[in-house]
Amino acid sequence: PILHVAFASVSDPNWVMNQSGLILKSHGFTLEGYKLVFQTRQLMGSYGNTLFYVFASTALGMLITVLGAYPLSKSDLLWSNALMLIISFTMMFSGGIITFYMVVRSLGMYNTRLAVILPTCVSAFNLILVRTAMATLPKELEESARLDGAGPIAVLFKIVLPLIKATLATVTLYYVVANWNSWFNAMVLLKDRDLYPLQLLLKEILVMNDSTMSSVGSAGGVSINSVQGATAYRELVKYCVTVIVTAPILCIYPFLQKYFVKGVFVGSIKG
Numbered sequence: 001p002i003l004h005v006a007f008a009s010v011s012d013p014n015w016v017m018n019q020s021g022l023i024l025k026s027h028g029f030t031l032e033g034y035k036l037v038f039q040t041r042q043l044m045g046s047y048g049n050t051l052f053y054v055f056a057s058t059a060l061g062m063l064i065t066v067l068g069a070y071p072l073s074k075s076d077l078l079w080s081n082a083l084m085l086i087i088s089f090t091m092m093f094s095g096g097i098i099t100f101y102m103v104v105r106s107l108g109m110y111n112t113r114l115a116v117i118l119p120t121c122v123s124a125f126n127l128i129l130v131r132t133a134m135a136t137l138p139k140e141l142e143e144s145a146r147l148d149g150a151g152p153i154a155v156l157f158k159i160v161l162p163l164i165k166a167t168l169a170t171v172t173l174y175y176v177v178a179n180w181n182s183w184f185n186a187m188v189l190l191k192d193r194d195l196y197p198l199q200l201l202l203k204e205i206l207v208m209n210d211s212t213m214s215s216v217g218s219a220g221g222v223s224i225n226s227v228q229g230a231t232a233y234r235e236l237v238k239y240c241v242t243v244i245v246t247a248p249i250l251c252i253y254p255f256l257q258k259y260f261v262k263g264v265f266v267g268s269i270k271g
Contacts, residue, residue, distance in 0.1 A: 073134035
């Protein structure tokens with residue numbers, strides 16, 4: 001599927017329209033689809049919004065996840081089992097989208113960037129994964145550090161976190177991918193198109209045939225003289241946008257792949 005989309009995005013749009021199977025090589029190489037995409041102000045603005053949402057949500061989510069997982073990893077924490085039960089409960093049951101919308105609106109975050117960042121910045125699954133990885137570390141490490149005068153913050157950031165960096169890399173990747181692919185909350189909580197993330201715009205392009213991208217004309221030196229030609233270029237634009245949206249994640253993943261399996265394995269030893 002990745003090769004199909006990539007080769008279709010640089011092929012002649014009329015040829016692509018007549019293909020019924022997989023496209024495994026380009027035909028009539030052209031970059032006109034990408035020219036049309038990058039000349040659209042709405043898409044470039046949404047790209048910047050998505051980068052901001054991903055960075056802010058991931059950074060805040062990782063901070064809260066680590067600070068929450070560390071005390072929960074202690075077996076002597078008061079009500080630790082009850083707290084873990086409550087956190088696990090949220091993975092299976094929720095208040096529903098109407099309640100979620102009402103809470104966000106009552107807090108004054110509706111139609112703001114905070115509506116995309118704050119409500120879902122922490123994942124219960126990721127918190128449990130980090131907590132489990134911390135619980136597997138020998139208690140003697142922390143005890144020796146405390147004897148040397150280290151406080152809880154120093155123990156966390158200088159002893160615990162370096163030892164679970166594989167799990168942290170895995171959880172970071174989870175957060176980045178989840179935030180990059182998120183569009184539903186933005187659709188419900190945002191009405192200003194200037195705040196739209198890239199995925200919400202992509203949804204409109206691929207599913208709803210949004211007018212901002214479907215009205216292709218002579219942009220980028222492309223002359224479209226028929227309804228069939230316009231339809232072909234609209235399909236070409238969809239392939240190009242899909243490549244642009246997917247490319248950053250495909251570039252990031254190889255650098256974190258070596259931590260991925262190890263991080264999940266270490267975080268799942270204890271239940």
